[in-house]
Amino acid sequence: MDKTSIEEMRIALVTGANKGIGKEISRQLSAKGLLVLMGARDRQRGEEAAAELRAQGLRVEFIQLDVTSQQSVDDAAAEVERRLGRLDILVNNAGIRLDWSAASELTVDILKETFETNVLGVFRVTKALLPLLRKSTHGRIVNMSSGLGSLTWNTDSNSPLPSRHLSLAYSSSKAALNMITVQLADELRGARIKVNSADPGFTATDMNRHRGQKTVEQGATTPVHLALLPDDGPTGGIFGDGGPEPW
Ligand SMILES: NC(=O)c1ccc[n+]([C@@H]2O[C@H](COP(=O)([O-])OP(=O)(O)OC[C@H]3O[C@@H](n4cnc5c(N)ncnc54)[C@H](OP(=O)(O)O)[C@@H]3O)[C@@H](O)[C@H]2O)c1
Incomplete structure (x- = not known):
């Protein structure tokens, strides 16, 4: 790619982009003319997903990225730096849900494994890519959270959450992720990076x-909107299709 086109084009990196909502976020962002780096931990699954979108005429590239591996994350950051020199948008989409039972039945191992991906993974990737996001004039970080991480909704028996007390590991990981959003957003205001x-x-x-009621096209709408926020858009919030949501 020549230098002029890199300077003109916005560059996004989406983690966990080989399937589900992450793949659809990649499709929607690239359909809007961005260059999308599709992160996936498995080379074959990642390359197949990227090839599928390229066959639709979209500008996407696979990048190997396991959010739980410091080496993998460091290698990915070095590759983006070497090839493109900056990053405009980071979508921390990779996530796992391993628990579907009552809080007292959760094991320490499942709790640890969940936090390793959903919290430490996001922090690791964000820290590694922050120097490249600081080089953007419109940096955006989108953290894929969940209504299940809302303390307000978890303590409201009329909340819109289905089965809200059957996922302590997943829900607490998303609550912790929301704190990363709040504190980084505050710190990065001066750097013109919205989180x-x-x-x-x-x-x-x-x-x-596949029990969810929304399609991936619908699920990707909010993260894509936040990835493309204008300079006067919000930072440090949590948003769903209906607008701001409670912490
Ligand atoms: N679906 C929902 O209803 C819903 C609701 C609220 C929030 N979310 C959030 O939305 C995000 C996407 O979820 P989804 O529903 O699209 O799930 P999904 O279809 O299970 O996709 C998850 C993606 O994350 C990747 N991943 C998992 N661990 C990884 C790691 N260590 N390194 C790199 N990639 C990793 C998976 O890769 P592999 O294929 O290699 O496993 C996959 O690409 C998650 O953060 C999730 O918590 C989903």
């Missing part, structure tokens, strides 16, 4: 054995 959490809503993907 927001996105709640895609209950979306049919492998994560919930």
Whole structure:
């Protein structure tokens, strides 16, 4: 790619982009003319997903990225730096949900594994890519959260959450992720980098054995909107399709 086109084009990196909402976010962003780096931990799954979107005429590239591996994240950051020199948008989409039972039945191992991906993984990737986001004039970080991480909704028996007390590991990981959003957003105001959490809503993907009511096209709408926020847009909030949501 020549230098002029890199300077003109916005560059996004989406983690966990080989399937589900992450793949659809990649499709929607690239359809708007961005260059999208599709992060995936598995080379074959990642390359297949990128090839599928390229066959639709979209500008996407696979990048190997396991959010739980410091080496993998450092290598990915070095590759983006070497090839493109900056990053405009980071969508921290990769996530896992391993628990579907009552809080007292959760094991320490599942809690640790969930936080390793959903919290430490996001922090690791963000820290590694921050120097490249600082080189952008319109940096955006979107953290894929969930209504299940809302303390307000978890303590409201009339809340819109289905089965809100059957996912302590997943829900607490998203609550911790929301704190990363708030504190980074505050710190990065001066750097013109906006940081927001996105709640895609209950979306049919492998994560919930396709029981979600929304399609991936619908689930990707809010994160894509936050990735493309104008300079006077909000920072440090959590948003769903209906607008701001409670912490
Ligand atoms: N679906 C919903 O209803 C819903 C609701 C609220 C929030 N969310 C959030 O939305 C995001 C996407 O979820 P989804 O529903 O699209 O789930 P999904 O279909 O299960 O996709 C999850 C993606 O994350 C990747 N991933 C998992 N661990 C990873 C790691 N260590 N390194 C890199 N990638 C990793 C997976 O890769 P592999 O294919 O290699 O496993 C996959 O690409 C998640 O953060 C989730 O918590 C989803």
